[in-house]
Structure formats: structure tokens, C-alpha cells
Amino acid sequence: MGAGHRPVMLAEVLAALEPGRGGLYVDGTVGAAGHAAALLTASAPAGLLLGLDRDPQALQSARRQLEPYADRVRLVEATFDHIGDELQAWGRGPADGILLDLGVSSMQLDQAARGFSFRQDAPLDMRMSGRGESAAQLLARLGEDELARLLARLGEEPFARRIARALAAAQGEEPIATTGRLAELVSAALPAAERRRRKLHPATQVFQALRLAVNDELGMLERFLEQAPRWLAPGGRLAVLCYHSLEDRRVKQAVSRWARPCTCPPGLPVCACGRRPLFTPLGRLRRPRPQEVEDNPRARSARLRAALRTQEAA
Numbered sequence: 001m002g003a004g005h006r007p008v009m010l011a012e013v014l015a016a017l018e019p020g021r022g023g024l025y026v027d028g029t030v031g032a033a034g035h036a037a038a039l040l041t042a043s044a045p046a047g048l049l050l051g052l053d054r055d056p057q058a059l060q061s062a063r064r065q066l067e068p069y070a071d072r073v074r075l076v077e078a079t080f081d082h083i084g085d086e087l088q089a090w091g092r093g094p095a096d097g098i099l100l101d102l103g104v105s106s107m108q109l110d111q112a113a114r115g116f117s118f119r120q121d122a123p124l125d126m127r128m129s130g131r132g133e134s135a136a137q138l139l140a141r142l143g144e145d146e147l148a149r150l151l152a153r154l155g156e157e158p159f160a161r162r163i164a165r166a167l168a169a170a171q172g173e174e175p176i177a178t179t180g181r182l183a184e185l186v187s188a189a190l191p192a193a194e195r196r197r198r199k200l201h202p203a204t205q206v207f208q209a210l211r212l213a214v215n216d217e218l219g220m221l222e223r224f225l226e227q228a229p230r231w232l233a234p235g236g237r238l239a240v241l242c243y244h245s246l247e248d249r250r251v252k253q254a255v256s257r258w259a260r261p262c263t264c265p266p267g268l269p270v271c272a273c274g275r276r277p278l279f280t281p282l283g284r285l286r287r288p289r290p291q292e293v294e295d296n297p298r299a300r301s302a303r304l305r306a307a308l309r310t311q312e313a314a
Contacts, residue, residue, distance in 0.1 A: 007034030016306035023096035028080030033065035121180030155209030229314035
């Protein structure tokens with residue numbers, strides 16, 4: 001495990017998934033493999049794990065961490081909306097448990113050159129896989145109106161229009177190519193009173209919006225949620241860790257839709273559509289304990305939702 005890496009809400013994740021001997025588990029965002037190692041330990045001696053990550057550097061770290069379990073692990077460079085393909089390629093499935101730990105990882109944030117953080121000046125990249133359009137290229141391509149819509153939708157930024165106008169003007173003078181320049185421009189675009197009011201860095205929501213767009217994170221989550229019922233065996237468990245409302249809202253809505261799939265009009269006395277629940281929620285939304293937040297501040301915004309797959313065919 002990477003130095004300083006602490007898997008978020010580990011005890012709660014294990015309680016939600018209840019890994020058993022001989023089970024098949026999927027970690028769709030394996031990262032530094034802290035959760036994965038715990039799942040393999042809990043499911044010993046015969047439990048299997050499929051680990052996916054789009055980040056080649058993360059996979060290297062995972063391979064080192066999971067070397068003691070090598071005969072029970074398959075690690076693949078892929079995104080979690082392709083879990084079904086990778087289970088099929090392994091000749092296994094459906095799974096007994098699936099875990100997603102969404103968002104940017106500590107490893108990615110801590111490597112300044114990858115451009116995820118405004119704490120150090122670095123090239124404005126933000127690509128998890130290292131492929132495709134970077135954040136700098138996205139900024140250069142978008143016009144003011146498109147950028148304002150993106151910042152409002154993916155960053156939930158109340159000053160989206162004002163920031164987009166400032167960025168578009170600056171882009172016309174010199175391409176915005178570094179994290180430091182972007183953070184400075186966003187801060188300068190906000191009213192002084194707003195800068196003082198915010199508890200987080202003024203550019204936090206803008207960086208979030210660009211990262212989500214560059215990596216298509218919400219699109220990937222939506223595609224996963226459309227297919228997840230087919231990837232879990234009856235009695236299988238799903239656990240998803242989210243770090244902001246845009247992710248959590250989608251997971252919450254999907255679990256609610258799976259648990260109450262009836263499409264009949266509200267006034268109908270008896271269900272006529274015949275749709276039965278695909279999942280049962282496992283308790284309420286869970287948050288990290290105060291001690292964990294104190295020990296690992298990056299866990300402070302974590303939200304865990306879990307659900308149990310029913311016997312109903314997907």
C-alpha cells in the first residue's frame with residue numbers, strides 16, 4: 001500500500017459487503033488496493049477479486065500491494081462501466097459483491113505533475129488514464145457559454161457565468177496551461193466577500209467540474225448504474241463511496257428506483273406492471289466516524305450507500 005494511504009470507511013465497507021469464503025468480488029476503482037486487500041483477507045482462502053482501474057500508475061501500486069494474493073486476483077486497466085466485459089473475459093460472474101470508491105485518489109492528488117490539485121503549480125492535465133483531452137485543452141476548446149454551463153452543472157458553482165467570462169478573456173490573451181494560473185484567475189473573478197465566505201479554496205468547484213468533464217466521471221457512473229443489476233448474483237451486495245452530491249444523488253436515485261420499480265399510477269389499488277424490486281437498500285446513508293475524519297481529512301466528505309441484490313431477474 002502506498003505510504004500514507006488509508007482506505008476510506010474500511011470497516012463500514014466490509015460490513016456492507018460481508019465478504020465470505022469462496023466469494024467473487026469486484027473493486028471497480030482498485031487504486032492503492034487498500035479495500036481490495038481487506039476483501040481478499042476477509043474472503044480467504046478461496047475468495048477471488050477482480051480489480052479495475054483506468055490509471056496505469058494505480059494498477060502498478062495495486063499489483064505490489066496484492067502480490068501476496070496473486071493467485072486469487074485479476075487486475076485490469078479498464079473503467080468500472082466495463083465490469084461485465086471483464087468478468088466475461090475472466091470466465092467468471094456474476095459477482096457476490098461490487099465496490100466503487102469514486103472520485104480522485106490520494107495518489108493522483110499528491111502527484112502535482114498530474115494537475116489535479118491547485119496546491120502546487122503544474123501542467124493543467126487532470127486525466128486519470130493519461131489519454132484523451134486534458135483540462136487545458138478542454139478550457140481552450142470551450143466558449144464562454146459552454147464553460148459557464150459546465151461549471152454550473154458539474155461544479156455547482158454559483159458564480160459560474162462570472163468565472164467563465166474571466167477565464168474566456170484570459171484564454172484570449174494567453175492559454176491557461178497551469179493549475180496555478182487557473183486557481184489565480186478563478187480567485188480573482190470572485191467578489192472579495194465571496195472569497196472570504198468560502199471555507200474551501202475558491203477554485204475547488206471549478207477544479208471539480210473540469211476533472212469530472214475530462215474523465216467523464218458522471219457518464220461512467222450512469223452507465224454502471226444501468227448495468228449493475230446484471231453483474232451481481234442474487235444475494236450479492238453493492239457498496240458505493242461518493243464524495244459529492246452529484247455522485248451521491250445518482251446512486252441514491254438508482255437504489256430508490258431498483259427498490260421501488262413499480263410504474264403503475266399512484267391511485268391503482270393493485271400493481272399491474274408486475275415489476276419487482278431488484279435491490280433492497282442496506283440501511284441508511286453512512287458517513288465516516290469523527291475519529292476517521294480527524295485521522296484522514298480526505299474522508300470528511302465520504303458517503304457510503306449499500307444495497308442487496310434480490311432474486312428478481314434483471
